[in-house]
Amino acid sequence: MTLEIxxxxxxxxxxxxxxxxxxxxxxxxxxxxxxGGARRGAEVRTLIDHSIGPVWEANHVWLIYVLVTWWTAFxxxxxxxxxxxxxxxxxxxxxxVLRGASFAFRKYSATLGQAQLFGIVFAGSSLITPFFLGCxxxxxxxxxxPADGGGDLLSSWVNPTSLFGGLIAGGSCAxxxxxxxxxxxxxxxxRGLAEMLRxxxxxxxxxxxxxxxxxxxxxxxxxxxxxDGLTGRALPLMVLSALAGASALVLIxxxxxxxxxxxxxxxxxxxxxxxxxxxxxWLLVDEVTIVDxxxxxxxxxxxxxxxxxxxxxxxxxxxxxLYLTQSERWLRx
Amino acid sequence: xxxxxxQVLLSDTPSGLLPARNQMALSxxxxxxxxxxxxxxxxxxxxxHWRGVFRGDAVALELAKRWSxxxxxxxxxxxxxxxxxxxxxxxxxxxxxxRYGDVLGLPFAFEGLAxxxxxxxxxxxxxxxxxxxxxxxxxxxxPMACAGVIGTFCVIAVNAWMNNPTGFRLNAAGEVVDxxxxxxxxxxxxxxxxxxxxxxxxxxxxxxxxxxxxxxxLRGRRDRHHRLGFVVPFVFATxxxxxxxxxxxxxxLRVAESQPAKLAAFELAETTEQPAPLRLxxxxxxxxxxxxxxxxxxxxLIARNSFNKPVPGLDEVPEDERxxxxxxxxxxxxxxGIGSLLALSxxxxxxxxxxxxxxxxxxxxLRYAVAAGPLAMIALEAGWIATEVGRQPWVVWQVLRTEDAxxxxxxxxWSLAGTAVVYLGMTVxxxxxxxxxxxxxxxxxxxxxxxxxxxxAEGVQEPSx
Numbered sequence: 001m002t003l004e005i006x007x008x009x010x011x012x013x014x015x016x017x018x019x020x021x022x023x024x025x026x027x028x029x030x031x032x033x034x035x036g037g038a039r040r041g042a043e044v045r046t047l048i049d050h051s052i053g054p055v056w057e058a059n060h061v062w063l064i065y066v067l068v069t070w071w072t073a074f075x076x077x078x079x080x081x082x083x084x085x086x087x088x089x090x091x092x093x094x095x096x097v098l099r100g101a102s103f104a105f106r107k108y109s110a111t112l113g114q115a116q117l118f119g120i121v122f123a124g125s126s127l128i129t130p131f132f133l134g135c136x137x138x139x140x141x142x143x144x145x146p147a148d149g150g151g152d153l154l155s156s157w158v159n160p161t162s163l164f165g166g167l168i169a170g171g172s173c174a175x176x177x178x179x180x181x182x183x184x185x186x187x188x189x190x191r192g193l194a195e196m197l198r199x200x201x202x203x204x205x206x207x208x209x210x211x212x213x214x215x216x217x218x219x220x221x222x223x224x225x226x227x228d229g230l231t232g233r234a235l236p237l238m239v240l241s242a243l244a245g246a247s248a249l250v251l252i253x254x255x256x257x258x259x260x261x262x263x264x265x266x267x268x269x270x271x272x273x274x275x276x277x278x279x280x281x282w283l284l285v286d287e288v289t290i291v292d293x294x295x296x297x298x299x300x301x302x303x304x305x306x307x308x309x310x311x312x313x314x315x316x317x318x319x320x321x322l323y324l325t326q327s328e329r330w331l332r333x
Numbered sequence: 334x335x336x337x338x339x340q341v342l343l344s345d346t347p348s349g350l351l352p353a354r355n356q357m358a359l360s361x362x363x364x365x366x367x368x369x370x371x372x373x374x375x376x377x378x379x380x381x382h383w384r385g386v387f388r389g390d391a392v393a394l395e396l397a398k399r400w401s402x403x404x405x406x407x408x409x410x411x412x413x414x415x416x417x418x419x420x421x422x423x424x425x426x427x428x429x430x431x432r433y434g435d436v437l438g439l440p441f442a443f444e445g446l447a448x449x450x451x452x453x454x455x456x457x458x459x460x461x462x463x464x465x466x467x468x469x470x471x472x473x474x475x476p477m478a479c480a481g482v483i484g485t486f487c488v489i490a491v492n493a494w495m496n497n498p499t500g501f502r503l504n505a506a507g508e509v510v511d512x513x514x515x516x517x518x519x520x521x522x523x524x525x526x527x528x529x530x531x532x533x534x535x536x537x538x539x540x541x542x543x544x545x546x547x548x549x550x551l552r553g554r555r556d557r558h559h560r561l562g563f564v565v566p567f568v569f570a571t572x573x574x575x576x577x578x579x580x581x582x583x584x585x586l587r588v589a590e591s592q593p594a595k596l597a598a599f600e601l602a603e604t605t606e607q608p609a610p611l612r613l614x615x616x617x618x619x620x621x622x623x624x625x626x627x628x629x630x631x632x633x634l635i636a637r638n639s640f641n642k643p644v645p646g647l648d649e650v651p652e653d654e655r656x657x658x659x660x661x662x663x664x665x666x667x668x669x670g671i672g673s674l675l676a677l678s679x680x681x682x683x684x685x686x687x688x689x690x691x692x693x694x695x696x697x698x699l700r701y702a703v704a705a706g707p708l709a710m711i712a713l714e715a716g717w718i719a720t721e722v723g724r725q726p727w728v729v730w731q732v733l734r735t736e737d738a739x740x741x742x743x744x745x746x747w748s749l750a751g752t753a754v755v756y757l758g759m760t761v762x763x764x765x766x767x768x769x770x771x772x773x774x775x776x777x778x779x780x781x782x783x784x785x786x787x788x789x790a791e792g793v794q795e796p797s798x
Contacts, residue, residue: 055456076434090751105762107405108769108781109784111784115785149431153744295434298514306443
């Protein structure tokens, strides 16, 4: 493995982890939005608050990790993508800002009216962010970001691959969130709540799975390089993703929630990995390869030092946080 | 869009330059206040929480609980507004990131690690109340405080590099070669600039938090809760406010060597003078300084640490490399003026206290203490304006001009407007929520449960309203 590929792998590992953990946080916006009025939705919203409250900021940092590694290791392509995909990135950014702020504000709102206002902003921004990030991924994967930037500001992301990318991202987030929320609800003994979430999660999961495979039809025309990769090198991953996603549906159907979470996470991880493997060795598809995009060797080496430190420092701390939030002591409200 | 047309008419610079610079200034200027809380607040919470756990001080423990809830709100909007800056590096300045990303990027990677640590332990700390052994829970603040130090260093390292670019070479074809990211990170300017910002964070947070309790005392709430809530941050503010003029002075001495044009703008110096006067106030109109108060020789003393060394003037700088003068000068002098006032005021407080009088009994001092927080924020913003505007027209000093780094996106005025609206909304939201938290605490509520639903559903706690 060359230096460039090692750094690209570390970068993409961040994308995969963010799509799972960050995705699960954003996906809770779907269940918040569909929870119903103040009275009926109180239980779901309390669960969401409790579920993502301790972890969303840590999960969010994976995005920072991805951005920073991208611009440091592959600066030219970062600038090209940022200038071409300016609008969806700006909208995703707005979603990120509003989601985080309104989530914190809602938790400490004094009145129901305030909580409802912040709640609407929270749910809405949680829905749009994965969509626009998915559009960005679709634009890169369908070869619409020119190597020197300055691609079309609209058609670069308003196209079949991008739109399917956005919808798949949104659906995956909701499926993930549903599987985590239903498990939390069941473990803390909220049976009625778990049943309601179970049905919605099954619906979202089935729909998202269908979307992933339906997307292959337009992608064949719209993004042939990606299509060849997905049906070639990445085929095992796509098959694994289908198996994981389907078995997750079965597990949720049969109420084995704690295992189901891992199956959904595996489905999302493999579909994200499938995208990465599908567009390899391109960084910007049809434009720049990973090797050609890389910055100075000294910087790539230094970045691997940073990645090593992350493995030593961040992963144990993160595991501790996740361990605590999943332990019985923390489940009590 | 008339503004845009005006801008195009006025100059041949890219039409996005003005709004892009304003958007960066707005989002950076907003975030830096929150970043200060991320850096300095955990240490202050640690002190009161420590007293609560190890001295059995119930008042201190209650302060720690409240401050941790406040930090939940502040750190959330701090995290997202910091993310804005990460995006804006590319969305607004692709010419900087595309060309120099692999030179300047490394400190950001380490800052990412620090941010990770801070976010992880913040989550544990906030939700650990009543769910962890108290001593272990207290320890969760330590990694947060450490991450604040490292994070500050890393972010400042990038800014210091922009002012002292090193760790690369431009070859004959103008390409960036011989990149050494470690040399870029540990450039000559980084240590002093880091110290200046780190201490500045404690000045801002110390005075701001102390001011909240001074306001309470002004309204007659003179219990131990308010005294302790004032004294702990005020002690931090005292140490920081006294250290800051020294750090700032030593940092300033570098400017004469490394960025003479910036120093000339600080000092409003049209021509090189030896010895140079200290020019208080004043405004440059048509190449002439008016309405200033000049104190002979002191300019040389402050800028060069000598009564007769010259202070460089703008006449030594090519015309198209001169920074905007008046705004840089005024920002610089506001920072120095407010910083001096803050340092003198803490000296006065502790001197009078040593002589046996407590200024907390004085309504005038309390009023001043309330104002000190906003004043410290103004000083911080002024300092950033001075150094950033004083670096113009360069984004990377004498290497890359800002107009060559800016995006050519045609929608930057819209994004500036949108940014302003979102930040205004966040400011109002934070103010409303924090005020309501304080009000409910005063009314005797302790836990502040989240207010979902007008009545409790299955197993969900009823909001105690």
